[in-house]
Amino acid sequence: MTGKRSLRASIALFCAVFLMITPGEGAEGGKKLFFLSPVITGYFPTDSSVESAFGSSWWGIGVSLNMETLTGGVEAAGLRLAPYFGLYHGEKHDNDAWIIPIGIQGRWGLSEHGSLRSYAGIGVAGYAIKLDDRSAGIDTGWKSAFGGRVMLGVDITRWFNVEAAYNIVSDVKDYDLSGFSLQGKLKIYF
Numbered sequence: 067m068t069g070k071r072s073l074r075a076s077i078a079l080f081c082a083v084f085l086m087i088t089p090g091e092g093a094e095g096g097k098k099l100f101f102l103s104p105v106i107t108g109y110f111p112t113d114s115s116v117e118s119a120f121g122s123s124w125w126g127i128g129v130s131l132n133m134e135t136l137t138g139g140v141e142a143a144g145l146r147l148a149p150y151f152g153l154y155h156g157e158k159h160d161n162d163a164w165i166i167p168i169g170i171q172g173r174w175g176l177s178e179h180g181s182l183r184s185y186a187g188i189g190v191a192g193y194a195i196k197l198d199d200r201s202a203g204i205d206t207g208w209k210s211a212f213g214g215r216v217m218l219g220v221d222i223t224r225w226f227n228v229e230a231a232y233n234i235v236s237d238v239k240d241y242d243l244s245g246f247s248l249q250g251k252l253k254i255y256f
Contacts, residue, residue, distance in 0.1 A: 103251040111245035120156035120163040129150030167191040227251040
């Protein structure tokens, strides 16, 4: 029951942030645009017991909803908050690990000129996690966890993004699921 409550709270947080962001005119007369970012992720757990049970590299997909203020056709500098949702999966032999983060992240532009614009950021998330380690006789069912992330990234033109992050995830059944992620995003404006 705790996992369902945490998942509902995370979805409510995601929706609240989305509703708080409104398009219109931004600072210095710039235009505010929403964009959806489909995400492809490589996830690399750092704990050796997790690597041993579920593999050292996992795949992931996700989506984030963002808003940016454009001035002169490029993103204006400043803090930006965005909700995100993801799915990471690792498997090795007959063992499976599923991690579903739902959270919010903030990013701050480190450079604002040119087609390559770097940024740094932090995020917090609730996680729904299911671990099935048949070799150890462990099937957790769906459990909830909490955590956060620190990230560095670069926008490549207005349309693409590459980001590296360290993700901190609270332990589930003595498995430390924290790890590095490397992801690519495509920006779809609407």
